[in-house]
Amino acid sequence: MNERELDLQLIQRIQNGEQQAFSLLVRKYQTRVANILTRYVRSTGDIPDVSQEVFIKVYRSLPNFRGDSAFYTWLFRITVNTAKNYLTSQSRRPPASDIDADEADSYDGSGALKDEDNPEAILHSQEVKRVILDTINNLPDELKSAITLRELEGMSYDEIAQIEGCPIGTVRSRIFRAREAIDKQLKPLLEN
Amino acid sequence: MKEYAQDLSSLIDNELDEETVINEILEDAELQQQFSRYQLMGDVMRDESNGFDLRIDVTDSVMAAIANEVQKDNVVPLASKVKPANNVVPFMKRFGQYAIAASVAGVVVVSSLMVNQNSVTDPSVTPVLSTVPFGGAAAPVSLQVAPSSTKDEIKEQNERLEALLKDHQLQLQIQP
Numbered sequence: 001m002n003e004r005e006l007d008l009q010l011i012q013r014i015q016n017g018e019q020q021a022f023s024l025l026v027r028k029y030q031t032r033v034a035n036i037l038t039r040y041v042r043s044t045g046d047i048p049d050v051s052q053e054v055f056i057k058v059y060r061s062l063p064n065f066r067g068d069s070a071f072y073t074w075l076f077r078i079t080v081n082t083a084k085n086y087l088t089s090q091s092r093r094p095p096a097s098d099i100d101a102d103e104a105d106s107y108d109g110s111g112a113l114k115d116e117d118n119p120e121a122i123l124h125s126q127e128v129k130r131v132i133l134d135t136i137n138n139l140p141d142e143l144k145s146a147i148t149l150r151e152l153e154g155m156s157y158d159e160i161a162q163i164e165g166c167p168i169g170t171v172r173s174r175i176f177r178a179r180e181a182i183d184k185q186l187k188p189l190l191e192n
Numbered sequence: 193m194k195e196y197a198q199d200l201s202s203l204i205d206n207e208l209d210e211e212t213v214i215n216e217i218l219e220d221a222e223l224q225q226q227f228s229r230y231q232l233m234g235d236v237m238r239d240e241s242n243g244f245d246l247r248i249d250v251t252d253s254v255m256a257a258i259a260n261e262v263q264k265d266n267v268v269p270l271a272s273k274v275k276p277a278n279n280v281v282p283f284m285k286r287f288g289q290y291a292i293a294a295s296v297a298g299v300v301v302v303s304s305l306m307v308n309q310n311s312v313t314d315p316s317v318t319p320v321l322s323t324v325p326f327g328g329a330a331a332p333v334s335l336q337v338a339p340s341s342t343k344d345e346i347k348e349q350n351e352r353l354e355a356l357l358k359d360h361q362l363q364l365q366i367q368p
Contacts, residue, residue: 006206009214019258020218026251027228031235038243047244048253055254056261121245128246132236150205151237157207176201182233183226190229190247 007071014062022062026055029072033079040083044121054082131189135182146171147178196223204230224251 013021033054037047057078065074136144142164149155149163157171164171196216200223202208217223228249235241 005209006203009209009211013214018218019262020255021214022258023224023251023255024214024217024227026254027224027249028231030250031232031241031246034244034248035235035240035242044244048248048250051250052254052257055250056257059254059258060261118245121247125241125244125246128232129236129241132233136237148237151234157202157205172198172202172207175205176198179201179230179233180197183229186229186233 004070008067011062011065011067011071014059015065022055022059025058025071029075030055032072033075036076036079037083040080040087044118046086050082050086053086054079057082128186128189131185132182135185136178139178139181143174143178143181146174150175196220197226200227201230204234 007025010021010025014025030051033051034047037050037054038044041047041050054075058075061078065071136147139147145164146160149160150157155163157168157175160171161168196213199208199210199213200217203210203213203217204227217227228251232241232246236246
């Protein structure tokens with residue numbers, strides 16, 4: 001199963017009236033949506049509100065989603081349109097150059113933000129990143145390699161198994177153990 | 193929960209296609225939180241989390257807003273239930289009533305004109321209801337006609353009136 005199939009599975013559940021399935025789509029994509037919004041929304045304080053608006057629009061439009069394009073491409077378009085509408089409502093002009101769905105994932109939006117951002121939030125976010133990256137660096141090599149090949153290179157378990165020379169079940173277990181180790185450090189940080 | 197944690201990890205990597213795992217996650221709040229944190233790890237590793245507060249999770253607020261919206265959609269105002277499905281029938285009904293009234297009026301006017309044209313007036317036959325006064329002509333009540341009587345006639349009328357008055361006074365004196 002690829003990413004598109006999982007999304008479609010969740011969308012089918014929502015279209016069949018299982019409203020709660022939408023929460024998994026929100027959890028899955030909210031960071032990426034916020035990352036796109038930093039390109040348009042100048043104040044980080046507004047990002048949660050605009051993100052919420054994006055997902056509500058997505059939910060309303062889901063009955064019309066036919067799956068011709070990937071869900072993320074569709075979500076990306078709605079995010080950009082909502083951000084532009086937000087700028088218009090704030091009497092600001094959208095940025096001169098748009099970004100494509102392909103560029104959005106790698107776009108570094110931090111440069112677009114102003115100094116009015118909450119310094120405490122920035123410090124906290126930096127702390128979250130530091131904890132995640134430090135924990136990965138301190139993982140045993142086989143766990144670090146497995147999680148890196150999966151998350152950064154986007155390889156399947158089968159491809160990782162071939163590179164690492166181990167069964168798929170071992171890859172599955174290594175990636176899970178790596179995530180578990182990071183989660184142990186991350187969970188208290190987010191709860192506080 | 194622990195037994196599904198590894199399945200959750202595989203599901204995020206699109207390496208698991210089991211409806212039961214999705215069902216389990218949807219029923220378990222802690223698994224859902226874990227799903228969010230696992231996603232965040234990948235987003236941070238791919239550097240997709242710049243410039244905003246990573247503590248913010250809009251899931252609950254989005255789901256609350258959606259639930260609220262669905263509730264509003266389900267509540268249909270009573271007035272709208274009473275309203276007819278469309279206004280075509282009442283309009284046609286009213287239009288039909290006007291059409292019947294107009295055609296009846298038209299028939300009455302045409303038939304009365306035809307009756308007046310064809311009737312032959314026989315002066316020897318007295319109609320049941322005669323609208324012509326016995327005097328031969330009717331004068332409008334409000335029309336003021338200029339007096340056509342002469343001075344002598346006026347004098348004669350005055351004398352007659354005086355005589356009537358005298359007679360009236362005499363009768364009053366005779367009565368006990």
